Amino acid sequence: MGWVRNLQRELFTKGGVHPPSNKIAATMKIFPGPYPETVVIPLSQHIGAPCEPLVEIHDRVLIGQKIGDSEAYVSAPVHSSVSGEVTGIIEYHHPTGVEVLSVQILSDGMNEVHPSVEPLGDPMEMTPQEIRKHIRRGGIVGLGGATFPTHVKLAPPEDKQIELVIINGAECEPYLTGDHRMMVERGEDIIEGARVIQRAVGAERIVVAIERNKPDAISVMKEIGDEYGFEVAVLPARYPMGAEKTLIKGITGREVPSGGLPMDVGVLVDNVGTAAAIYDLFYEGMPLVDRVLTVAGDGVAGHANLRIKVGTLVRDVIDFCGGLVGEPGKVILGGPMMGLAQYSTSVPVIKGTSGIVVLRGETVWKREPGHFVCIRCVLCVRRCPMNLMPYLIGSYSDAGMWEELETLNINDCVECGCCAYKCPTKNPLVQLIKVGKEGMARQQKKMEELTEALDKE
Amino acid sequence: MANNKLMTTVAPHLHEKGQTIERAMRDVLLALTPAVVIAIVVYGMNVVYIIAVSMITAGLSEVVMRRLLRRKVTLGDLSAMVTGLIFAFLLPPTTPLWVVAIGAFLAVGVAKELFGGLGKNVFNPALLARVALMISPLALYTTKFVEPFYWRSVGFFTPVATSIDNSVVGRVVYKGLAGNNVDAVTSATPLSLLKSGRLLVDTVAGATPVGATWVTDAGRPSFWSTFLGFKSGCIGEVCILALLIGAAYLLYRRTIDWRIPAGIIGAFLAVMLVTWNHPIYQLFGGGLFLGAFFMATDWVTSPMTRRGKWIYAVGIGVSIALIRLLGPLPEGVAIAILQWNVLTLLIDRYIAEPKFGEVKKPWFNRLPVFQKRKSAEGET
Numbered sequence: 001m002g003w004v005r006n007l008q009r010e011l012f013t014k015g016g017v018h019p020p021s022n023k024i025a026a027t028m029k030i031f032p033g034p035y036p037e038t039v040v041i042p043l044s045q046h047i048g049a050p051c052e053p054l055v056e057i058h059d060r061v062l063i064g065q066k067i068g069d070s071e072a073y074v075s076a077p078v079h080s081s082v083s084g085e086v087t088g089i090i091e092y093h094h095p096t097g098v099e100v101l102s103v104q105i106l107s108d109g110m111n112e113v114h115p116s117v118e119p120l121g122d123p124m125e126m127t128p129q130e131i132r133k134h135i136r137r138g139g140i141v142g143l144g145g146a147t148f149p150t151h152v153k154l155a156p157p158e159d160k161q162i163e164l165v166i167i168n169g170a171e172c173e174p175y176l177t178g179d180h181r182m183m184v185e186r187g188e189d190i191i192e193g194a195r196v197i198q199r200a201v202g203a204e205r206i207v208v209a210i211e212r213n214k215p216d217a218i219s220v221m222k223e224i225g226d227e228y229g230f231e232v233a234v235l236p237a238r239y240p241m242g243a244e245k246t247l248i249k250g251i252t253g254r255e256v257p258s259g260g261l262p263m264d265v266g267v268l269v270d271n272v273g274t275a276a277a278i279y280d281l282f283y284e285g286m287p288l289v290d291r292v293l294t295v296a297g298d299g300v301a302g303h304a305n306l307r308i309k310v311g312t313l314v315r316d317v318i319d320f321c322g323g324l325v326g327e328p329g330k331v332i333l334g335g336p337m338m339g340l341a342q343y344s345t346s347v348p349v350i351k352g353t354s355g356i357v358v359l360r361g362e363t364v365w366k367r368e369p370g371h372f373v374c375i376r377c378v379l380c381v382r383r384c385p386m387n388l389m390p391y392l393i394g395s396y397s398d399a400g401m402w403e404e405l406e407t408l409n410i411n412d413c414v415e416c417g418c419c420a421y422k423c424p425t426k427n428p429l430v431q432l433i434k435v436g437k438e439g440m441a442r443q444q445k446k447m448e449e450l451t452e453a454l455d456k457e
Numbered sequence: 458m459a460n461n462k463l464m465t466t467v468a469p470h471l472h473e474k475g476q477t478i479e480r481a482m483r484d485v486l487l488a489l490t491p492a493v494v495i496a497i498v499v500y501g502m503n504v505v506y507i508i509a510v511s512m513i514t515a516g517l518s519e520v521v522m523r524r525l526l527r528r529k530v531t532l533g534d535l536s537a538m539v540t541g542l543i544f545a546f547l548l549p550p551t552t553p554l555w556v557v558a559i560g561a562f563l564a565v566g567v568a569k570e571l572f573g574g575l576g577k578n579v580f581n582p583a584l585l586a587r588v589a590l591m592i593s594p595l596a597l598y599t600t601k602f603v604e605p606f607y608w609r610s611v612g613f614f615t616p617v618a619t620s621i622d623n624s625v626v627g628r629v630v631y632k633g634l635a636g637n638n639v640d641a642v643t644s645a646t647p648l649s650l651l652k653s654g655r656l657l658v659d660t661v662a663g664a665t666p667v668g669a670t671w672v673t674d675a676g677r678p679s680f681w682s683t684f685l686g687f688k689s690g691c692i693g694e695v696c697i698l699a700l701l702i703g704a705a706y707l708l709y710r711r712t713i714d715w716r717i718p719a720g721i722i723g724a725f726l727a728v729m730l731v732t733w734n735h736p737i738y739q740l741f742g743g744g745l746f747l748g749a750f751f752m753a754t755d756w757v758t759s760p761m762t763r764r765g766k767w768i769y770a771v772g773i774g775v776s777i778a779l780i781r782l783l784g785p786l787p788e789g790v791a792i793a794i795l796q797w798n799v800l801t802l803l804i805d806r807y808i809a810e811p812k813f814g815e816v817k818k819p820w821f822n823r824l825p826v827f828q829k830r831k832s833a834e835g836e837t
Contacts, residue, residue, distance in 0.1 A: 019471050097465070174471065245813070257814040331463055336470040343465045357470075364464060365472040370529075375478060375576040377756045378714065387810040389761060412813055417469030424478050425576075431467040 015385035016238040016246070017418045019337065021213060025177040025294050025303040030185055032307050033290075034320035035107070039082050039311030040092050041067065042102040045350040046141040047148045048074035053103055059086045062114040064287055066139075067103050076149040077139045080105060081289035081309035083112040093347045095333045095340050102348070105311070118285040123196045128154075131200040138281040139288045139351075143273030144168060144242070145334055147352035150274060154200040156263045162201040163266040166251060167194045167208045167275055169217065170235055170242030173335025175296040176355040179272045181305045182292055183210065183217040186276055187224045189283075193275030194230070196282055201268055206230035208272075209247055213237040239337060240416040244269050246385045258412050273354075288351060295321045297336075299328050299358035308349050315345035317356055329364035332357040337417045365426075372398035372432070373425045380419035380429060386412050390419035394429045397436030402443040405436045413437075478575075481756075482535035484712045488703030489542055489751065495686050495696035500550035501608030503617050504692050508545040510554045514561035515541030522570035536575055537565050543751060544583035546693025547744070547791065549602045551631055551641070553618040556598045560586045580798045581758050584791045591788055597621060600787060601629045602689040604644035611639050644689040647742030649787065683741040693751075694744040704750035713754040716763065720770020721749040721777070728778035745777065748790035758798040765801075765808040773797045 044050035051068030055061055061080040068078040084107040092102040120134055136151040156162055167190065171179040183190060194206050208225070210218050212234055221232045233251050235241045245256045247269060254265040262269050273292060280286045289310055296303045301322025308317060314331065318324060332339040333353045349356075372395055380390035389408060396404045413433050420429040496504045519537040523530045544564045548557060564586035572578040590599050598619050611617055611631075617639050620632040631641040682688055686696030693700075707713045725745060729736045739745070753759060753773055760769045776793035786792065 017473070019473070255814040258812060260814065328462060329464055330466075330470055332468075332470055334468075336468075338468045339470065340468070341463070341465040341470060343463055345463075359470065361462070365470060366464075373576055375756050376759075376761060377481065378761050379476075381761050381810065384810075385813075387813045389810060391761065392805075408809075409812060415468070421469050421471060421473055422476055423472075424476050424481065426472060428467065430469065434467060 014387070015383050015418060016240060017383055017421050018237075019174045019239055019421060021237070022174045022296065023177050023180070023213070025175075025296055025305050026180055026214070028177075028181070028303065028305050030178075030181050030292055030305045030307055033309065034306075034312065034316050035109070036082065036309060036312045036316050038087075038104060038106055038313070039080075039309060040090075040102045040104050040313065040348045041078055041081065041311035042092065042094050042100045042348060042350055043068040043078055044094070044100050045078060045147060045310070045352065046076045047146065048072060048076070048152075050101065051075065051078050053089050053101070055086050055089075055103060057086055057088060060084070061086060061105060062112045064114040064117040064285075064289060066137075066287075074149055074152050076136065076141050076151070077287075078103075079139055079287045079289050080114075081311050082107040083110050084108040093344060095342065095347050095350060095353065097340070097343070116285075117287070120282050120285055123282045124199060126199075128200045128202070131196060134281065135200075135278065137287070138277075140274065140277050140281060141288070141351050142271060143277060143291060143351065143354070144271035145338070145352050145354050147350075150270070150278070153268065153270070154197065156201065156268075160263045161266060162203045162263060162268045163205065164252065164268070165194060165198050165201065165203045165206045166233075166247060166267060166269045167206060167272055168242055168244075168247060168269050169208055169210045169214075169221070169272045170247060171214075172211060172237070172239040172242040173337055173339075173355070174239070175357050176294045176335050177296075178292040178294045178305050178354060180214050180217050182272050182276055183208075183214070184220050186279075187217075187220045189279040190272050190275045191224055191228050191230065192283065193277070193279035194270070195228075196278050197268070197270055197275065203268065207233050207251060209233045209235055209242075209251060211235045211237045211241055240385055240414070240418065243385065243414050243416055245414065258409060291349075291351060291353070293349065293353055294355040295358075296355065297332075297358040297360075298363055299325055299331075299360040300356075301325050308353075310351055311348045313345070314342065314347050314349060314356055317349065318345060318358065324358065325360070327361040328358060329361035330357075330359045332359070337421070338415065367426045367428065372427055374427065375425060377424055379422040379424070383418040383422050385416060385418065386414060388413055390429045390433065391427075393436055394427055394432040397432040397439065400439065402436070402439045405440045406444075410436050410440060478534040478536065481712050482539050484707060484710050485539050485751070486535065486542065488707045488712075489546070489693075491699035491702050492546070492693055492696060492747075493542075495699045496550070496692045499605045499686055499695050500603070500692065501611070501617075502614045503550050503608075504545075506554060506616055507548060507550070507552060507557050507692065508542060510557045511545035511548075511561045512538050512541035514558045515544070515565040518562045518564075518566035519570065522566045523574070526570065526574075528570075528574060531575065534575065537569075540564050540569065540582045543693070544586055546747060546751075547583060547587040547691055548599060549619070549690075550692050551601070551603050551617050551619045553598055553620070554616075556590065556595050559595070560590050560599075563589050576757050578757055579802070580795055581752055581755050584752055584795050584798075588788065588791050588795060591786075591791075597629070601643050602646055602691075603631065603641050604689055605687050605695075607641040611641055615639070617641055646690045647683055647688055647738050648781065680737055680741075683738060688742075690742075691744060691747075694747045697741050697746050700746045700750060704746075707750070707754075713750065714759075714766060716766040717754045717759060717770045718749040720767050721745075721753055721774040724771040724774025725778050726774075728775055728782075732778075732782060734782070739781065743781075744788075744790045748777075748794055749773075752790075753794050753797075758801055760801050760804045760808070762805070762808050762810050764810075765804040768804055768808065769797050769801060772800070 049070045049072035051070045055067045062083045065080045067080050084105045087106045088104040091099040094100040132151045140150045141147040331342045374391045515537045564582040568582035568585040569578045616634045622630045631639040633639045684697050773793050777789050780789035
């Protein structure tokens with residue numbers, strides 16, 4: 001394991017920006033969130049196949065009861081977060097902006113827990129297959145925001161040996177403090193969860209990655225680390241330090257190849273929230289029905305770290321925190337750098353929602369619509385953590401030159417937004433890159449169809 | 458509760474405060490201020506008249522051209538002001554004001570706006586206008602330099618302009634605003650002395666070169682007078698120290714990239730040392746510092762990648778050296794930078810940033826010799 005850098009010194013990678021961190025909620029304890037009257041639980045909260053509903057209207061469901069599942073491998077089941085009556089299986093708003101089949105449950109306030117919820121036994125005596133089976137049944141997905149089903153991540157192909165598990169507590173997004181508080185308050189649970197992950201993939205080491213701006217979390221984790229025998233990597237406070245590829249490069253010095261996965265360099269990265277959810281699953285039996293998120297921003301009355309039931313509507317959470325202040329500009333699910341702006345506050349909180357950031361109308365970054373203007377100031381190239389040339393991608397995408405985009409490795413882009421954050425002419429670079437990815441895929445599909453058609457002739 | 462007032466855009470939802478074009482342009486204007494002050498001290502208020510005409514014409518050209526081309530007028534980004542100021546910096550301190558106005562229009566109206574506006578110009582606008590004047594019939598007005606502190610005999614506030622008088626040997630006289638001849642003396646710049654051979658670096662010339670009062674008794678320009686600005690030359694290149702102060706500010710604000718000036722000056726110095734030329738006069742005598750710190754670093758016309766910047770910078774340094782040593786024309790810096798402005802597009806196309814996740818091999822591994830050896834090893 002000589003290739004893991006000396007973790008005592010500060011780790012460094014290229015690029016990145018320093019947005020004002022605004023982590024006001026960092027000192028606030030995690031608080032149980034509102035008890036919602038109605039929850040709307042989307043059946044697609046993860047990357048992969050959407051679930052089929054397992055309940056019918058007017059069924060009574062209990063906390064932890066499975067209400068949706070899928071036959072597909074890359075998928076994760078969905079559980080009820082309240083006890084009550086199913087009042088509808090409807091197409092409903094989803095944070096990604098589309099409408100998704102969702103289960104609407106009217107809570108009866110009884111908080112009755114499903115009988116299947118009981119501790120699963122000592123995971124250290126289970127085989128990796130059993131662990132993965134349980135994790136799939138618990139509906140656990142990556143809680144950092146990408147929501148990739150964890151059981152798939154824990155099953156690398158035979159020829160890929162995972163040597164290192166990185167528990168990602170970097171939390172580089174401004175405003176968000178949920179992971180930070182989790183480490184301070186539930187450090188031991190996180191490590192128990194991490195050890196389950198370690199056992200499932202047969203890794204030799206665990207490293208917890210924390211940004212320098214969380215000294216209390218670092219000291220807590222270091223203390224536990226001495227006890228359990230894992231290391232804490234102190235990272236510079238810079239966005240996007242917590243992005244998977246940047247993180248791996250910072251800690252190991254290895255670069256994940258283009259189009260590859262962390263397992264290609266023998267690493268597995270999981271969020272602290274995921275590790276804590278795994279702990280809950282194995283030691284308490286509770287599947288993933290709630291998550292910790294941060295409510296912050298200048299457009300909301302109170303900042304808080306809340307433990308929110310999946311399916312709670314955003315407006316209920318905002319009301320719980322004292323309601324809106326001033327003219328609301330944007331309601332963002334996730335952090336302000338990569339989160340999704342919502343057109344309505346009646347969207348539900350899903351498994352991947354790491355924060356609710358409300359920005360006032362006057363503080364939101366506004367941009368006058370217009371064409372792409374680049375003065376080639378190099379800031380985007382210099383700040384890109386993935387060594388891309390965002391200005392070129394942006395101008396080609398603006399001009400609709402899809403073929404050129406492939407040579408610029410557009411698919412390596414992690415859409416962290418550093419380029420757009422810095423751009424002096426305020427070009428919507430991330431938007432152009434997204435359009436470019438879409439356009440390139442369309443173009444490639446068209447070309448394939450054309451080749452097929454020509455081959456047939 | 459669909460709230461119609463909520464905005465939905467793609468992330469990121471934050472933008473760095475104050476990260477605008479105006480900020481960068483203000484930085485450049487501020488960085489050039491010390492050089493302006495020194496130029497006023499050395500050449501009198503004439504400098505102010507020239508700068509004022511240049512900047513006002515540049516601004517007006519931008520407004521007029523953008524109106525004509527039906528583009529949004531963006532005078533507020535100050536880029537036309539910067540072009541105007543830099544163009545004034547490239548002129549002799551007695552350039553007639555009408556020549557200044559023509560040049561400033563060429564810079565902003567033609568070299569910038571006709572190429573597509575901010576960010577689309579291929580050439581550095583100020584440099585293109587300067588070279589256009591140099592090869593036009595107006596060349597005479599822009600290649601004659603007065604001696605430093607000429608205003609002691611003329612008056613500090615008196616406007617003075619180069620004029621042509623066929624009855625005079627050398628045809629150049631200086632005239633005041635009223636058309637009266639003014640008592641100012643044309644002087645050679647350090648580089649033109651070097652080039653004409655009247656100033657030999659290692660030998661003591663017999664007589665002091667005509668009009669070059671800043672030359673020491675030994676027949677050489679003194680180091681301090683070339684460095685601090687008591688010499689003939691363009692407005693902007695007078696005081697190297699003032700330019701360095703401005704450059705340090707820009708480097709501190711990260712408005713310019715250190716690689717470009719470092720590459721230009723380094724490569725230039727290397728060529729000068731190899732060819733055994735006196736580097737001090739070559740470095741401080743002409744517009745090298747002005748070009749390296751303020752013109753080659755222009756965002757629009759310099760390459761984007763680190764490696765590209767090094768290629769561009771070293772190329773400019775070598776080109777300046779070659780033009781100065783072998784070419785007949787003055788303004789070697791301007792021509793060299795324009796030459797590499799064209800190549801910038803090519804550099805950007807072929808020199809990319811190293812791809813993330815690619816296994817990096819030392820560069821020498823890619824040499825044919827090593828590859829042959831490797832394949833031989835593979836066979837055995």
